Amino acid sequence: MPILYGANPTWADVTPVPQEDGGPHPLAAIAYAEEYSEAMGYLRAVMAANEYSQRVLGLTEHIISLNPAHYTVWLYRAKVLDQIGANLADEISWLNPTALQHLKNYQIWHHRQTIIDKLGSPEGEGPFISTMLEQDSKNYHVWSYRQWLVKRFDLFDEAELAWTESMIEADARNNSAWNHRWFLVVGRKGGQALEESIVDREIQYAKAAIRKAPQNQSPWNYLGGVVRRAQLPASSLKDFVLEFADLDEPDKVFSSHALDLLADIYTQDEDKKDEARKALDLLAVKYDPIRAHYWNYRKGLLDSSPAAQQIA
Amino acid sequence: MSLVSGPGRAGMADTPVELQLFVDKHVRYIQSLDTRKDELEYWLTEHLRLNGLYWGITALHLLGQPDALPRQGIIDFLLSCLHGNGGFGAAPGHDAHMLYTVSAVQILATLDAFDEFEERIKGGRKRIGQYIADLQDRETGTFAGDEWGERDTRFLYGALNALSLMGLLHLVDVEKAVEHVHSCANFDGGYGTRPGSESHAGQVFTCVGALTIAGRLDLVDQAKLGAWLSERQLKNGGLNGRPEKKEDVCYSWWVMSSLAMLNKLHWIDGEKLTAFILQCQDPEGGGLADRPGDMVDVFHTVFGIAGLSLLKYPGLQEVDPVYCMPRAVTKRCLGK
Numbered sequence: 079m080p081i082l083y084g085a086n087p088t089w090a091d092v093t094p095v096p097q098e099d100g101g102p103h104p105l106a107a108i109a110y111a112e113e114y115s116e117a118m119g120y121l122r123a124v125m126a127a128n129e130y131s132q133r134v135l136g137l138t139e140h141i142i143s144l145n146p147a148h149y150t151v152w153l154y155r156a157k158v159l160d161q162i163g164a165n166l167a168d169e170i171s172w173l174n175p176t177a178l179q180h181l182k183n184y185q186i187w188h189h190r191q192t193i194i195d196k197l198g199s200p201e202g203e204g205p206f207i208s209t210m211l212e213q214d215s216k217n218y219h220v221w222s223y224r225q226w227l228v229k230r231f232d233l234f235d236e237a238e239l240a241w242t243e244s245m246i247e248a249d250a251r252n253n254s255a256w257n258h259r260w261f262l263v264v265g266r267k268g269g270q271a272l273e274e275s276i277v278d279r280e281i282q283y284a285k286a287a288i289r290k291a292p293q294n295q296s297p298w299n300y301l302g303g304v305v306r307r308a309q310l311p312a313s314s315l316k317d318f319v320l321e322f323a324d325l326d327e328p329d330k331v332f333s334s335h336a337l338d339l340l341a342d343i344y345t346q347d348e349d350k351k352d353e354a355r356k357a358l359d360l361l362a363v364k365y366d367p368i369r370a371h372y373w374n375y376r377k378g379l380l381d382s383s384p385a386a387q388q389i390a
Numbered sequence: 391m392s393l394v395s396g397p398g399r400a401g402m403a404d405t406p407v408e409l410q411l412f413v414d415k416h417v418r419y420i421q422s423l424d425t426r427k428d429e430l431e432y433w434l435t436e437h438l439r440l441n442g443l444y445w446g447i448t449a450l451h452l453l454g455q456p457d458a459l460p461r462q463g464i465i466d467f468l469l470s471c472l473h474g475n476g477g478f479g480a481a482p483g484h485d486a487h488m489l490y491t492v493s494a495v496q497i498l499a500t501l502d503a504f505d506e507f508e509e510r511i512k513g514g515r516k517r518i519g520q521y522i523a524d525l526q527d528r529e530t531g532t533f534a535g536d537e538w539g540e541r542d543t544r545f546l547y548g549a550l551n552a553l554s555l556m557g558l559l560h561l562v563d564v565e566k567a568v569e570h571v572h573s574c575a576n577f578d579g580g581y582g583t584r585p586g587s588e589s590h591a592g593q594v595f596t597c598v599g600a601l602t603i604a605g606r607l608d609l610v611d612q613a614k615l616g617a618w619l620s621e622r623q624l625k626n627g628g629l630n631g632r633p634e635k636k637e638d639v640c641y642s643w644w645v646m647s648s649l650a651m652l653n654k655l656h657w658i659d660g661e662k663l664t665a666f667i668l669q670c671q672d673p674e675g676g677g678l679a680d681r682p683g684d685m686v687d688v689f690h691t692v693f694g695i696a697g698l699s700l701l702k703y704p705g706l707q708e709v710d711p712v713y714c715m716p717r718a719v720t721k722r723c724l725g726k
Contacts, residue, residue: 114433122483145434150485153538188540216635222587251634257588260577265586295621295633303577368627372620372657 082113083120088133094119095126114144125154130161142176152185156192166197174206178213187219191226200231204241215245221254225261234266250287256296264307277308285318292322292333302339312343319343325356334365341376351380395431395687398675409668411703412676416691417455419676420446423688424459439481440471442688444493447500449692451716452699452707465503468494469510476514476521477536487536488525491518492548499555500719519558522549531566542583543574547596550603551713555723559603568604571597579614591622591631591644598648602712612652619649620657627662628681638680639670639690642697643714650700650711660701667694667701 083089096119117140124134138155141148159169170193177186194203207227210220228238239262245255263280264272284301288294305315322336331337337357344354355377362373398419401409423446426432435442443464450458470482471494477486478494495518498504507514525534526549533545546567553559573585574597580589581597594615601607622629622645628637629645642663649655669682670690677686678694692714699709708717 145437147434148437149487150437150479150483153485153536156538188538192538216632218583218588218590222583225584225586253633253635254588257576257582261586264577299578299618299633307577368623368625368659368662369620369657370659372617375657 083116083137089120092120092123092127095122114141117141117144121151121154130158132162134158135162135164139172146176146180146183146186149185152189156189159193166193169193170197170202174209177206177210181210181213181217182219184219187223191223194227195230200227200233203227211245215249215252216254218254221258224258228262234262238262246287250291251294251296253296253299256300260300260303264304272308277304277310280304288333289321292336295335298333298335298339312339312346315339316343323357325353325360328356328360328364331360331365334361337361337365345376345380354380396685398672398677398686400670400672400679400682400684400686409665409671409673411668411695411698411705412671412673413453413455413705415672415674415676416678416695417450417453417458417676419672419686420450420688420691421458437480437484440468440478440490440493440497441480443467444496445688445692447497448715449688449695451500451719452692452695452709454705454707461501461503464497464501465506468497468507472511472514476517476519478518485536486521488522488533488545488548489535491522492552494518495552495555496713496715499723500715502719502722504556515556515558519553519556519561522553523558523561525549526562526567528563528566531563531568531570533567543571543581543593543596543600544583546571547600550600554603555713555720557723564604568601568606568609571600572609575609575611579611579616579618588632589618591619591629591641591648594619594648595644598651599712602651607651610652612654616649616652616654616657619645619652620654623658623663627659627664627666629658629663636681637666639667639678639697640680640693642667643693643700646697646700647711647714655700664698664701664703667697670694 083092083094094116117137120137121141124137135155135158138151138158141151142155145151158164159166170190173186173190173193177183177190180186194200207220207224210217214220228234239259242255242259242262245252246259249255263276281301281304284297284304287297288301301315305312319336319340322333323331323340325340337360341354341357341361344350344357358373358377362370362377366373423442447459447464450456468478471478471480471484471490473479473486475486477488478490479486480490484490498507504515511517525536525545526532527534527541531546532541533549534541535545549562550559550564550567553561571581574581574583574587574593576582576589578589580591581594582588582590583593587593598607598610598615601609621633622631622641624630624637626637628639629641630637631641631644646655646658646663649657667678670678670680671694672679672686675686677688678691679686680690695706696709696714699706700711709715710717710720713720
């Protein structure tokens with residue numbers, strides 16, 4: 079049932095401002111949905127009068143329910159909350175179901191961040207985020223918001239790491255979860271060296287995930303990242319890589335990513351150029367032909383200067 | 391420009407690959423968007439109107455039909471979105487925001503209308519430049535989208551894009567902006583919205599674009615990023631935006647333009663990608679969709695066509711990978 083502001087005595091003092099259309103074609107009579115049109119007319123009027131009140135809060139809530147991507151409405155709502163000293167916990171309770179209804183909405187997250195920042199506590203945010211990720215486990219806005227929360231409230235702890243592991247366990251192909259792990263373990267260190275025990279733990283963790291699904295890109299990227307960050311040679315991964323790609327058994331390659339890394343390890347070894355070439359040929363012809371040009375480019379580097387050979 | 395999706399759908403994946411680009415159909419599709427004011431979605435997408443206009447105009451120019459929309463009407467509409475502070479809103483009555491301001495500048499550039507704009511709004515260009523410059527955080531080099539302060543590498547790229555087109559880059563601290571972009575580089579070679587954010591092909595485009603405008607591609611681990619970008623191609627020829635995600639026509643643009651800026655466009659299979667983009671057309675009503683079988687819209691239409699232009703599809707105007715505008719236009723503005 080549409081809310082008709084014109085018939086509501088609470089709004090009798092407001093004259094709605096009609097749509098001003100500056101477009102190339104003058105706005106003729108249109109079948110603009112009555113409900114949205116009327117609500118917007120009242121919003122334009124209260125914005126012009128700088129009205130901040132409980133009823134405007136209700137009006138913005140109504141418009142957001144009709145069109146959550148309208149950024150001006152969100153901004154005005156934030157202003158109203160601020161001006162009338164609204165209860166921010168109530169705002170979060172209202173935001174939760176709204177966010178669930180509009181998973182791809184952008185504005186909602188910035189709004190939430192502003193409110194939680196003012197509230198000064200991350201309480202309840204963990205469960206809420208989990209509910210959101212149940213709908214779409216790779217939602218970029220949600221993961222960005224989680225990072226902000228971790229930074230804002232200094233949540234770089236074991237519980238956060240355990241939660242991230244549970245996300246990776248639920249879906250090892252969730253690249254967002256892998257990125258969050260990097261953010262927690264490595265990113266927080268800035269330029270500082272990583273403890274050896276952490277490096278070992280991370281390498282073992284990525285290896286275990288790869289053994290479960292050898293063609294999964296995310297843990298390979300992670301493994302390579304950790305090895306580079308710890309300044310270990312790529313060749314330290316050779317035995318592991320051979321589990322999935324061995325040139326002696328070219329028909330039994332279980333992972334193009336392993337073959338890629340193997341090619342890289344051989345490239346850096348002066349005596350193994352032929353092996354490197356063979357691995358890259360296998361990629362170009364058999365295991366990843368869609369990127370043949372890229373693999374052939376890598377092959378071309380084999381004959382150039384050693385400095386140009388540092389791919390990884 | 392309406393952001394209404396449909397009414398048509400892209401062909402199905404089994405459409406023959408010898409498909410052609412239906413230029414006339416796409417032109418008519420874009421022209422028709424502004425006549426759909428009787429649909430609720432037209433009004434619900436009002437907050438994107440100025441972006442939509444930029445997408446539509448750019449597509450038409452790349453299709454070689456620059457006069458398919460009325461120039462004067464477009465300029466009048468732009469002016470009706472301009473705020474006193476030099477920023478543009480998405481439509482009349484909407485708050486000013488970086489994203490719409492950038493679209494407005496790109497449209498003015500494409501229509502070669504800066505002088506006309508200046509005649510109607512004295513000192514207008516300078517005012518736009520100042521609006522953008524004031525959104526920079528001089529401590530961190532980042533840019534906010536509006537006075538409310540959300541920060542994202544998209545805004546930073548947009549700022550450098552618009553300012554460079556107007557010859558006003560000196561209004562901001564480019565060096566600081568570059569430092570910030572560099573701090574968004576990730577372990578996999580890609581870039582995200584903020585330091586630590588997951589790599590995403592759209593954000594890679596904004597970061598590599600910003601660094602290209604600033605002349606600092608030397609900061610990019612080009613082999614690593616190029617490998618990550620080329621890894622976005624899937625067996626069906628389409629490109630995705632992140633590992634283990636689905637293909638989508640708009641990534642034809644974000645991924646390919648980034649590869650083009652790094653001179654590595656040949657690292658992906660252009661023929662397969664061309665076939666994939668062509669399958670995303672609605673062969674009857676015009677327009678392109680994110681993938682075969684889905685509803686078409688102007689956003690996927692422009693990025694599909696721009697992608698085909700990078701792939702040197704015959705008959706299309708050359709696109710500038712840094713700006714997503716006709717190369718002839720950026721040459722005129724930048725003098726190079």
